[in-house]
Each structure stands twice: as structure tokens, then as C-alpha cells.
Amino acid sequence: MKKGYFGKFGGQFVPELLMPPLLELEEAMEKIMKSNEFQQEFTRLLKDFVGRPTALTHCANISRELGFNLWLKREDLAHTGAHKVNNTVGQALLTKMMGKPMLLAETGAGQHGVATATAAALLDLDCEIYMGALDVKRQSHNVRRMELLGAKCVPVESGTQTLKDAINAALRKWISAQQTTHYCFGTAAGPHPFPLLVREFQSVIGREAKAQFKEKTGELPYMVVACVGGGSNAIGMFHEFVQETSVKIVGVEAAGTGEPGCTNSAPINLGTPGVLHGMNTLLLQSEEGQILPSHSIAAGLDYPGVGPEHVHLHDIGRAQYGTVNDHQAMNAFQMLCKKEGILPALESSHAVAWVLENRKSIPKEANVIVNLSGRGDKDMDILEDYLANHAK
């Protein structure tokens, strides 16, 4: 396979001025990340700071209704409230060991921004976060958190003012600040080596889930399910199970408001091949190759592209990718709150919703693990608006 590719997808489609820091990062992954010093410190931070291992929770009440077993891998219990922190602690530690004093990041829902600011504070790094101006408004709580953690949050006014524009702005900044700065990319997408780097740090999710499930049941699960925006929580869960061919793998994309032709965030289901943000992947785009706006009620899924490894897993038939709309996600959100006492992120609610919507196709007594990628506290404003506008 060509370097930096997953089958036909991936690559390094960046301005030449970004090739040196990408090559430097590849070298750091080879030399620093493989060292005992890095691995020991990373493991310690995951345990003592992030709070790993996170729990694997059996949802007894919902399982009774479904007739099969729903389990949740509880990334909402990780420090800062989402899986993002696994990656940012890893990249911040790498940055420190590379001798760079500053972290740069983009964020959509704000969770990656908060997690980056947190890791930067812990490891005494300066931190600058780019966030679409629209996301700044809909995730204002997270903006305040980033600022409290000492990061500078820069609203991006160009384009659609969402995650894709924040990535553009962060890449531009990285071109000029590469000598002192590491770009802490937030998902398993972008130019090589980011899809590999982020997967490496997030694969702890699947490793733990597999070990925990085996300990409880002595078996492998029937199915693992995760929501997919850029796809970092999903690839983190899936990676450990890709070689376990008996385990079904399901990624869930956001279908937006759901009606045919609506703006969505489902490039694997509704996109076409193209190049954006340094990677060859599936994209929401016009026939002329202009990137189309995306939409999901979950800001963290609101992205017109997807990590290249997911496209490959889809291409070779190893994983299935379904869609869930805003309304279905909201129903799942409410069900999990009321029946299990867990308030999930709207992103994760898409994964839970897929299981609820597809319950008839899942065998009785099967074990399904959903990666609950984060908690929903950040989404309270959106939830209240939605419930007020959709009250029966």
C-alpha cells in the first residue's frame, strides 16, 4: 500500500510548505512515540489524569426493551467529558518531547478545543484554538472552558463558519508557525500521518472495551457501533476489532434533518471521492468540486469529509455505515437520559439511535457495544431549543 494511504484513500495533499512539519511528525512518531519514556508517561497520564480505563456499562433497562444487550463504552466519563482527551494528551506529550512550546488546534463542538487546552495546561504549552464563528455561538460554554484553561480561542468568520473553515484557518496558521508549533489535529482525518497518529492514541478505547467485555462474558461482542464525523472515536473503537471478523462494525453518520436532499454530514453514504484538508476521501461536494456546507444538530459531526480509513473499511466491506437524522438522535438522547440516567453527547446519540432504529435486524441475546464518545452537558442550549420547538 502506498505510504499514507488506506487502500485508495488518504495521502498528503498539502502545500509544499507543510511537508517539512509533516515529515518531522512522521519521524517523531517513529522515534519518540515508540520510546519507553513516551509510552510509560502516556500510560501514566491516561490512568492518573484522564481517568482510564473508562467503564463498560450494561444498559439493563433499555436491553430489556430491545431484547438484546446494549453496552456503552463510557468515554463520557473520561476527563473533560469526551474521548478527545486521549488524543490531545498523546499529542501534547509528543509536542513537549519534540521540544515545541505551542499547540494549535481546530474544534467543531468545542470538545477537542477543551481537550487540547486541558492537555496544554497540564504540560505547560501555549495553546491557540480555531473555531468556526457559528460553532462559537452554539457551543459558547466550551469557549468559556477553553479560555479558563488558558487557551486563546480564535473565531473563524470565513466560509461556512464551521469545523471545515476552522481546519483551513488552523492549517494556514501552521504554515507560518510550524517551527514552534505542533498542530494537534482533532480527528483521524487530514494529511498523513494524522489519521494514523490519532488512531494510535484513540485505539485505547477498543482495546479496553474488548478486554472488559471478555472479562465480563468470556466472548467477543456481536457488534460495535460508533458515530462518525471525522471518525476518531469510531476508529478508536473499531481498530481493535477489525481483525476479529466475527464482530460486525457499524459507523453512524448524521443525516441532518433527514428529508431527501437536506443538508447532512454523511459523506460515506451521500458523498463522492475528492480531496480536502490534505486527504483523498469521500466528500460532500458539488459537481465542480466545491465543498458543500454540511449540517448536523451535533456540531461534532458537522463536517463535509471523513477520515480515509473509514472510507477504506467501507470500500472493502469490513464496516457498514448507516445514517441517523437529528430527530432520531434526539429520541435516543431522551431515552438514554430517562431509562439509564446517562446524558449523552448529541454526537453519541446518533450511534445509540442507529441501534434503536435497527433493533429488528439485531438477534435476540446479541451483545452490542456502542461507543458513548462524550457527555451531553455541552449540548444543553441546543437540546432546550430543540425540545421547545418540537414539543408535542
Next chain:
Amino acid sequence: MSITKLADKINEAKAQGRTALIPFLPGGYPDREQFWKEILELDENGADVIEIGMPFSDPVADGPVVEAASLKCLADGIDLKWILAGLSDHRAKIRAGILLMGYYNPVLQYGLEKFAKDAREAGVNGLIIADLPYEEGVEFRELLAKYDIALIPLVGLNTKPERMDLYAKDGNGFCYYVSVLGTTGDRDSLPEEIKAGLKQAQEIFDIPVALGFGLKNPSQLESLEGLVDGAVFGSALIRHIDEGKSSAEFMKVWK
């Protein structure tokens, strides 16, 4: 027209003891009609090569001026078909070499072979794809060469000699040296280390070396004598046009 035309154009200027002038304007800017008038005016007023931008929704290598201009063109419905069709209509009247600059995805969606063929027929001499580094551009470079279109290498302050060697091996047209570690957009001064970088590029490439990104006025080139064969300017020209001034007036300052 041949693949060497861009190099010839720049070398002609060099032989006349001057730096070749390479103005940049996004296709369809400031509007559909005025754009071709500006191109003809640039040509009549001393442009050796004209760089036409192919607007893209997510121009990562561009600064705010070029980005805003490109997004306006997209909002006006400009696409590659419009640019190539207009170029076919006007090419016979343009003396300068023609270069298209843009990002990979619109070209990919157009179809690489079809693009090369149509661009050739429209009289395009060279292409800059800002997000296509050497490794990803190997096959496209070969395809373009079949149609006598140069894929211009972009290098800069952080490009090590071994990577310049890669580009120089297959380089044609000219080497585009990016003056700053940053995006397009004029700046008041250029970094001091640029001299060493340009000297290195002149030694490694056997094609002319043009300087772009950050150029605002000819005085910036004064200390770079002998190191720069061509000068590319975009943001300064866009701003000048935005102020309602003519391209001819802009070129006068540089001639």
C-alpha cells in the same frame, strides 16, 4: 506553444535586463466581463506571464484578500469551464504566457485527462496546484507533460535541498519560490533569509526562479538582484482593482 514557453517568457525579460512580471487575478474577478478586460490590459502593459486563479471554496494556501476574491467569483458562478471557454476566446489576443493556479479537487472533479486536454486547447502553458506536493503529483505531472503543460514547483524557506532536487529533476516552466512561511498576501518586508533560499534554488533548478507571496512593490526586489527572474503579485493587484484603479496603472509601477 510549448512547455518551454513560460521559461522562454521569463528568460526573454532577463535578457532585457529586467524581472519578468507575473500578475495574478482570480478567474472572473472583479466580474465576468471586467475580468477579460483586465487580463488584456495586463497583457498590453507588460505582463510576461499571467496567472489566472481557479476559485476554490477552501483555499488553504491563500490569505484573506485572495480568499475573499475567490469566494466572490464562486458566488458569481465561475467555474473551470467558464475560465477555459473564455480563455479559448481571448487567447489569440494575449501575448503573455498563461498559467492557471488553484487547488486539486476542482481539477480532479473536472477529470485530469479532460482538464489537460481542454487546458491545452485553451492555450494554457502551466499549472500551479497549491495542495499537490511532489509525491502526490507524479502521475498528473506526466499527464500534463504529454499536453505540453508545465506543473510549476512551489518551494520555500523551509524546503530542504533534497526536496528541491526532487522538484528540479522533473521541473519545467519555472520554480515558484514562496517568499514567506505563510499564505498569499502582500507584506511590508520580506524575511532576510530569503536571499540564501533563492540562491539555493537558483543553484538547484536549471529553470528560471520567480518569487511570489508577499510582494507589494518593486523596491522589495532591490536587494535581491540576480536572485529573482520573475515576480508574482496577486493581493496587491486585487486591492488596486478594488480601489477602482486600472491594471495599466498598477503595471506602470512595476515596469
